[in-house]
Amino acid sequence: MEWYLPVIWAAVIGTAVAMYVVLDGFDLGIGILFPFARSESERDQMMRTIAPFWDGNETWLVFGGGGLFVAFPKAYAVVMPALYLPVIVMLLALVFRGVAFEFRTVSHSKTWWSVAFTAGSTLAAFAQGVILGGLIQGIPVQDGAYAGGSFHWATPFALLSGLALIAGYALLGATFLTMKTEGPVATRARAQAKGLLVVLLTFMAAVSVWTPLAEPRIAARWFSLPNFYFLWPVPVVTALVAFAAWRWLERGRDVAPFIATITLFLLGYLGLVISNFPYLVPPSLTVWETAAAPASQIFMLLGTLLLLPMILGYVVFIYWLFRGKVHEGESYH
């Protein structure tokens, strides 16, 4: 019990974070792509594709952060102070892009809330990338508490991760629009997706080269034997999926590019998990060292086993309810 409970919880939180990245990823991505639309009417159409979902999507962020607090309070207590500034910036950015949904429809002039939506979405994506990069590059810990300054996270690597996530979310957004819209918005999204796919692959390659070079533990994880025999398919499958995404975009497929992009994200995520497990706070705190009391983990796990399937059920229901393409000129509410 003591041994595998934290592993189960790491899987639960890992799933929540993956759900968040994919689901809020595409709706943040649509914010990032907002400035490239030709008119506010096109922006209405773009926003309409995500309006019924964004709130639920963002709830996975609360579950990810809240889950970390519940299951690994000692990791939560180190990570949040260490990444204080990017976390607060992300939260403030999410405030602006979140209220923009409703404020924009009520406001006489949509322009300013479109700007707020773009700025908030882009900044939130950047901050999340920085948080990810800041975590991977390691957090200094002393006596179970964060032992660095307010800007310890600010490295070229973390900033690069921030840019990478902007590109990645924009790609998710573009392929989502390819799936959910018609007309000029869909055509533009398809063209944007191709460019963004190349940019994202470049970033993924950069991270894949950079992290093993910078962190010997990551190099050892991937390139020592026998690990390499099991792990070599990960980059190969990633390359195949990327190629497939490109071909599907070329052939004008609606749904397949979005699925391929999600798969790319999950493969990248898997790569990061392989690099860092069992560390929750690299390079010092593991899932076992930071776990909550078994009684707390069990109590919450029971609720999760009961409620998570229900949640997934009604999430599927709402995506089914609002299925189909969104056309230009449809009303908001």
Add this chain to the structure above:
Amino acid sequence: MDFDPVLLARLQFAFTIIFHIIFPSFTIGLSAYIAILGAMWLRTGKDHYQLLMRFWTRIFAVSFAMGVVSGIVLSYQFGTNWSRFSVVVGNVIGPLIGYEVLAAFFLEATFLGVLLFGFNRVPPWLYVLSAAIVACGTAMSAFWILSANSWMQTPAGYEMRGGIAYPTDWIAVIFNPSFPYRFAHMLNAAYLTTAFVVLAVGARYLIAGKYVEEGRTMLRMAIGLTAVLAPLQLVIGDQHGLNTLQHQPIKIAAMEAHWDGSQPGDFEIFTWPDEKVETNRFAISIPHGSSIILTHQINGLFPGLKSVPPADRPPVTIVFFAFRAMLAIGFFMVVAALFGAFLWWSGTLFDTRWYLAIMSQCWWIGFIAVIAGWVVTETGRQPWIAYGILHTADANSPVPGATIAGTLALFVLAYGVVFWFGIYYVNRLIANGPQGSAIEGVGPFSASPIAAAQGARGEALRKS
């Protein structure tokens, strides 16, 4: 410059949580009101209720968005501002917040999508059911977060090992001694707050002579509700106070500015508690008033502030005045609601312009009472963050004061912008009124897809 990180962390948290609580206080009540309007629409088939339901839903959408985004901030601030709190009590508090997310947040967020965007996609019964689910979700959210907060006030069902709290009995943790009272008090406060907003909007329409039919419905429903809930709130508040006296007597002493526990307590209508001299200045008081309220005996004794050293007392002035503000509004609500009920009974409610004029200006009173109440209970808990377990001064994160000060400034700026725009937009929605948006032909008994599509097109035209 030297910044005190603990003070700044407290200021930042106080600011973000006070901002946040404004919206749940409104949306908990409003979602229930919307669900009731929906149920009445289904029952009577009157378009009038559909119109009102959709009108309030638009206002709900704006308020709920602000509540959501300011709430996400809080779920991270436990770690960014109070990391040592998270470590010491995380085993116990964590799951309560986890249950809030799993049982309530996903439910609210998902069915809000149906409520806001699904009118033309689901049958009326499912639309109204979604409204009811959102209302239940908001109340469930209140259940869990108030359980967590109450545990910080009156911890139970745990043991301390090596300076860390471990749960021993989850039922005792969830239903800790102050939780039932705090939950009832806050839920009722949320319904009252919303009812006074609805009352104000209805009164505003009647004074202006616009949307008279809708305004009358709002007035009737709001007065009917407040005439019951406002007096009930006094009873719940009294019981809550007795519970606090039992578990946090020093908080009560600060609320009453009661210094000397060997004397019966006077009820101070106004005074200036002087914390240095440990006495009250300029007191206007009802002799033995507090003793009667708290002990139900004219000479009853209860602990005074002097029974603990100054370091163990909360800031008396803040607690005392916040409590006075809450009480004043509470009594005003009772008078306003009962007088409104009397006017209704005498058949002059809609014509008593001076009453409508006053009530139309009173939309904000519930919010102030809620904030004041929270200031009382949270400030009154000091110097503890978790009562008897951990001092606030030992709970903060290892983040430098300057960093917290900078982000506090950002929060004030960002929330300031969002708040004033939010108020402005809600006011505009109210000014536009519940007209022009009823979807004709989509009654609960005539929900044909074609009619729905026509209605949607008509609405789109009107909007553009």
